Amino acid sequence: MSTVSEFIRDGLRGQHAMIDQAVKDLTPDQLHWLPPDTKLNHIGNTLWHYVRTEDNVIQFVLQDRKPTVWIEGGFHEKFGLDKIAQGTGMSTEDAHAMRLPAMDEWMEYQQAVWQASDAYLAGIDEAELDRVRTLRPFGELSAAQALSRSCLTHGHTHFGEICIMRGLQGLPSTIG
Secondary structure (H helix, E strand, O other): OOHHHHHHHHHHHHHHHHHHHHHOOOOHHHHOOOOOOOOOOOHHHHHHHHHHHHHHHHHHHOOOOOOOHHHHOOHHHHHOOOOOOOOOOOOHHHHHHOOOOOHHHHHHHHHHHHHHHHHHHHOOOHHHHHOEEEEOOOEEEEHHHHHHHHHHHHHHHHHHHHHHHHHHOOOOOOOO
8 A cells, every 4th residue: 555545544534533523422503503693604514515525526536436425325315405515615595504414313424434435545556546537626636636635635624614613612622
């Protein structure tokens, strides 16, 4: 296995653990809380957006249009959410109105995505990391670039947003 794939896999495992810790015990009110007069997204929307993005990038884009965990598991139907949308370009009003199910239900999907991502990363080599695909809106990227931008960097950015929204609610930090 290449050191680049090991780095990415280890980074995603750590990121997944931090996200899990930050959201696993949230109540529906905490998950969907918003400060007054804000354009920020609630934790539920941010979480949905990131997990859907990782699912789409790793399953669909990097594995040549393999069905996502979202579709294969029928999670869009279980949760009453859009089959294709992942939040990119969503209006503030729509983002604020979207709701996730209870965390125990949501975590079934989230954990399935984490497991599918890890399984993919366990089997890739340098040639796979160098293979170029089209990833909107970025254009042509190698798998390594797509994983770095859309999963590691993007995921850590949204993890930070989740931590800020926890703090604004007076919830304790999960970073330790």
